[in-house]
Amino acid sequence: MQVKLNMIVAAAAVLCAGAVQAEDITVRIGHVGPVSGSQAHYGKDNENGARMAVDDLNKENVMIGGKHAKFELVAEDDAADPKQGTAAATKLCDQKVNGVVGHLNSGTTIPASKIYNACGMPEITPSATNPALTKQGFSNVFRLLANDNALGSGLALYAADALKLKRIAIIDDRTAYGQGVASVFKKAAEARGIEIVSEQYTNDKATDFMSILTAIKSKNPDGIFYGGMDPQAGPMLRQIETLGMANVKFFGGDGICTEKLMELAGGAKTLGNVVCAQGGVSIAKMPGGTEWKKRYDAKYPGDFQVYSPYTYDATMVLVDAMKRAGSSDPKVYLPFLAKTNYKGVTTTVQFEADGELKNPAMTFYAYKDGKQIALN
Incomplete structure (x- = not known):
C-alpha cells in the first residue's frame, strides 16, 4: 500500500x-x-x-x-x-x-x-x-x-512627368501630417518646374472650403494638392465641382487614399480627377x-x-x-x-x-x- x-x-x-x-x-x-x-x-x-x-x-x-x-x-x-x-x-x-x-x-x-x-x-x-x-x-x-518624403515627392513627379501639369495650388490642414506631406510636395513640384499658384490652409475639423477654393479658382490652376485626411477631401471634391473646376486634378497622400473617400465625395464627378499615393504595394x-x-x-x-x-x-x-x-x-x-x-x-x-x-x-x-x- x-x-x-x-x-x-x-x-x-x-x-x-x-x-x-x-x-x-x-x-x-x-x-x-x-x-x-x-x-x-x-x-x-x-x-x-x-x-x-x-x-x-x-x-x-x-x-x-x-x-x-x-x-x-x-x-x-x-x-x-x-x-x-x-x-x-x-x-x-x-x-x-x-x-x-x-x-x-x-x-x-x-x-x-x-x-x-x-x-x-x-x-x-x-x-x-x-x-x-x-x-x-x-x-x-x-x-x-x-514616409512623406517618398509620398510627397512621388506625387509631385507624377504630376509633372505623367500629367504634365504646370500650375498647382496647395491646401493643408495644419496637422503634422498635412503640413509635412504638403511641404515635401511643394519642394519637389517646384524642382520639376511646376508653379505653385496659391497656398491655402484649413483644419482637420472643417467641412466648408468655398472661400479658399474660390481664391484658388481665380489663379486658374490645373491641379490642387491637399495635405490632410479624407473627411475633408470628400466635401472638398464636392465643392470643387460646385465651383465649376471639373477638370482640375486633385492630389493627396495616404490620408485621402481610402475606400471611404468614394462615399465622402458623395457622387462628385471630381472623384475621377483624384490621384493619391499610399506607402506600400497594393493588396494584390x-x-x-x-x-x-x-x-x-x-x-x-x-x-x-x-x-x-x-x-x-x-x-x-x-x-x-x-x-x-x-x-x-x-x-x-x-x-x-x-x-x-x-x-x-x-x-x-x-x-x-x-x-x-x-x-x-x-x-x-x-x-x-x-x-x-x-x-x-
Missing part, C-alpha cells in the same frame, strides 16, 4: 512539474488610434488589423522563453487628438503593456513617441508618415511604411495580401480602409522579436526588434538604423467606376 501511495505521489509531482513548465504568460499589446470622431473609420480598421493578429497568435502554440504565451489587445482611443494621444501613451506605459502598435496620425504619434521613449516602450506605427518621427533619435520607434501585390484580405473581409465586413495589413504585421513583428529574444520584456527584446527580418503580409520587414522601413514601396491610386484602382 505504501509503495502504491509513493507511486501516486511521484506521479502527482511529475504532473505538477509539467504544469509549471507549461505555465502561461500573458503578453499585452497596446494599440492606439482614433476610434471616435471623423477619422474613426481609419482607427477601427487599424484596430481590427491588430485584433486579427492577436486572434491568430492565440490560435498558434506560441512559445516565448519556454512558456506558452497568451495574447491580449489593449485598445485605446486618441480621437486623432494630440492631447488624447499623449494621455493614451501615458496610460499604456503605466499599465506596462509589452509593446505598442500605433498611433495612426503623425500629430498623435510624434508627441506620444516621447512618452514611450521615456518609459522604454517599443512602438511601431503602421501609418504615421511624417519624417520627423524617426529624426528624434529614439531607439524604440519604428515605422512600417514609406502584397506577399500575403489577397488571402489575408479575404479573411479580413469575412471577419470585419465593410471595415477595410488602408492600414489594417500594416497593423497586423506590426503586431506580428513585435511578437517575432519577443520569440527570438526569449522574453516579452521590452528591455530584453527591443534590440531584437531592431534586427527584424520578418516575412509579413505586406512585405519582408527590415528596419534601417533610424527605425525606418528598408526599401519601402509606394503605389499610386485613382478612382474609376466606383472602385479604387492601382495605377502601378
